[in-house]
Amino acid sequence: MTSPHDTTTALHDAALDAGFSGVIRVDAPDAEPFARAYGSADRARGIPMTVDSRCLVASIGKGFTALAVGALIDDGVLALDTAVRPLLGDDLPLVDDAVTVDHLLSHTSGIGDYIDESTGSITDYVIDRPLHELDNTEAFIPVLDGHSQVSAPGEQFAYCNSGFVLLALIAERASSVPFHELVQQKVFAPAGMTSSGYPRTDDMPGDLALGYLGDTDDRTNVLHLPVRGNGDGGAATTARDLQAFWAALFAHRIVSERTLRTLTEPLYSVDDEEMRYGRGFWRGWESDTVLLEGYDAGVSGRTWHDPDSGVTGTVIANSSEGAWPVLGAIEWS
Structure with a gap:
């Protein structure tokens, strides 16, 4: 990856060219953080995005789920x-x-997925149950039910949202701690992520940016997502909290060094993504960069840490496609 200065320049210029709405942050050792906000947190009301706006981050939250499970592994519970x-x-x-x-952590369980990402658009309505019922992990059981195995466990890599909701359920039952509280205790608190959580979309805090289906209209994603996110996504956080997350993770304040190595070691090369996958975390195609990525209706983003250089970066957008033109401005390997 290029130097931090070249990276921030490329990201900033691409954000301006694309009419980006979201937040960019890059932190490098012995340098002032680059943090910029662009666009609107609420288009209809003319509320601008700020560097401390909270944004939904979709599957970036799979990393939080993996770490909650990893902490339980450190504790001997799982x-x-x-x-x-x-x-x-x-x-x-x-x-x-x-x-x-x-199997669940590495997307090799072979279980059927409640979201078929191979067809349709990211902005399709994909959940056929009342979204207001999906406010806790146990409530997802009817959504996960009825999907047959598609392959034998361990046979192949196949990205599976159901697998991470199932992980949340397993972690919850094994620890006797509700999933949202478990992530708060095991991930957000030790990382100092004071602005992170799983807010309800029908009780949104004032600093949470709305997620928009397109880059120009005012249609939000409120009818596309569960009322409260779970193991496969739906956390809200800030670019500042994600910087704190990476710092804490690699200082071994969330999970042990051994468990971190287990979760982030690359197991599979995923040609379509031009990245490698471990257990809840992506890795660079050739580099040691550790990445988390989210993509859903009204949400797109990537956050990463290069353990060699110590550089951490985040691009989070409050629209379905907004992050990709910006992220495409820098080289990934």
Whole structure:
């Protein structure tokens, strides 16, 4: 990846050219942070985005789920080879008895996904249950149910949102702590992420940016997402909190060095993404950069940390496609 100065210049210029709405932040050792906000947090009311605006970050939250599970592994509550069936009991009978925590973390469980990302558009309505019911992990069981295994556990990599909701359910049942509280205790609190959480979309705090389906109209994503996010996404955070997240993660304040290495070691090369995947985290195609990425109706973004240079960066947009022209301005490897 290019130098921090060249990176920030390229990102900033691309943001201006694209009419970007969101936040960009780049932190490098011995340098002042680059932090800029662009566009609107609320278009209809003319409320500008700020560097401290909270944004929904979609699948970036899979990293938080993986770390909550990793913390339970450090605590001896779970293990990579823990089979999920004993914790599921009679729930989700179509989930193969051989599925383990490791399979879910690495997207190799082979379970059916409640969201088919191979068809349609990111802005389609994909959940056929009342969204207001999906405010806790147990409420997702009917959504996850009825999807047959598509491959044998461990047979192949296939990105699966259901797998990370199932991880949240397993973590919740194993620890006897509700998932949202578990992430707060195990991830947000030790990282000092004071502006992060899982807000309800029907009770949105004033500093939460609205997510827009397109780059110009005022249609929001409120009818596309569960009323409260869960293991596969839906957290809200800030660029500042994500910088704190990476700093805490690599200082081993969230999980042990051994568990961090286990979660971030690249296991699979994913040609379509031109990245490698570990357990909840992406890695650069050739570099050691560790990445998290989110893409959903009204949400797009990427946050990354280069352990070699110590550079951390975040681009989060409050529109479905807004982050990609900006991120495309720099080289990824």
